[in-house]
Amino acid sequence: MANKKVYIIPCSGIGKVFGSIGREAAYITVNELAKNKSELECLPLVVKGKPEVIDKLKSNKVIVIDGCPLKCSYNDVLEAVGKVDAQFMSTDIVKENRDIKPEQEIIPMGKNAKKLSHKLAEKIAQKIDELLENEEGGEQ
Amino acid sequence: MSTKPKIGIIACSGENLVGGTLSRAAARIVVEKLRPDKTVILCQPLFMAGGLERHGGAEERDFANTHPTITIEGCEEECARIAVDRYSGKPAATIYVEDIINAHPELKPKSKEDLGKDGMKLAEIIAEEIAEKVDELLNQN
Numbered sequence: 001m002a003n004k005k006v007y008i009i010p011c012s013g014i015g016k017v018f019g020s021i022g023r024e025a026a027y028i029t030v031n032e033l034a035k036n037k038s039e040l041e042c043l044p045l046v047v048k049g050k051p052e053v054i055d056k057l058k059s060n061k062v063i064v065i066d067g068c069p070l071k072c073s074y075n076d077v078l079e080a081v082g083k084v085d086a087q088f089m090s091t092d093i094v095k096e097n098r099d100i101k102p103e104q105e106i107i108p109m110g111k112n113a114k115k116l117s118h119k120l121a122e123k124i125a126q127k128i129d130e131l132l133e134n135e136e137g138g139e140q
Numbered sequence: 141m142s143t144k145p146k147i148g149i150i151a152c153s154g155e156n157l158v159g160g161t162l163s164r165a166a167a168r169i170v171v172e173k174l175r176p177d178k179t180v181i182l183c184q185p186l187f188m189a190g191g192l193e194r195h196g197g198a199e200e201r202d203f204a205n206t207h208p209t210i211t212i213e214g215c216e217e218e219c220a221r222i223a224v225d226r227y228s229g230k231p232a233a234t235i236y237v238e239d240i241i242n243a244h245p246e247l248k249p250k251s252k253e254d255l256g257k258d259g260m261k262l263a264e265i266i267a268e269e270i271a272e273k274v275d276e277l278l279n280q281n
Contacts, residue, residue, distance in 0.1 A: 012184070012185055014153065014168060047188040070186060072186050
């Protein structure tokens, strides 16, 4: 059983639906698909440099999810923590599923946007297993 | 050419508490429904991002330098207010979501992932308060 956790940090943008897809995917991951293996962390607290948050991220695995090419979550976490173990773009899942067009509404999110979030969450959950397996392998 | 004055709205964007979700929902209600022509959303992660000169995104800070901003705080950490204060000067107003939650104990949001009916009602109340502040600021200018 892995002792380390994987912290998921979505970009939290609210200007477009892509930020919401990333956030929803993070919720699905930590609450359903990788429950007990992953937790959410708050990006503003990371950027603010809250010591207990930074220490926790340094000693565990970190996955970031971004919703636009500016990659705030990736860049901010890299700068504050010094590492990112894996990164996802919600726009990639949209490109990979061109038959599922996300609705632009954010509150509430549309059905297609939710479907895409689930697909993204499945990829993230798979990555969590990989990261934790590698960690266990490395410790043996 | 004259431009209409606008107010920047910056929601906390936190993910750990229901206050973050409420602040985002309220911000969207303001810019989409209540004051669409008078407000714009500013992205808080971009605002706080380091190394903007390397990867772009300084527009948010530039906008807040030249326009009044309202920050919406989901918890006592006040990340949005601190970010605006640090990079663009003092925000024109700050709304504390926790104060509004405490003022309406009868409304209980379901969870941070899904606000539910009560949570959406609270978001609307928060949004109304923000909209009033928008009008107040525009009248001052």
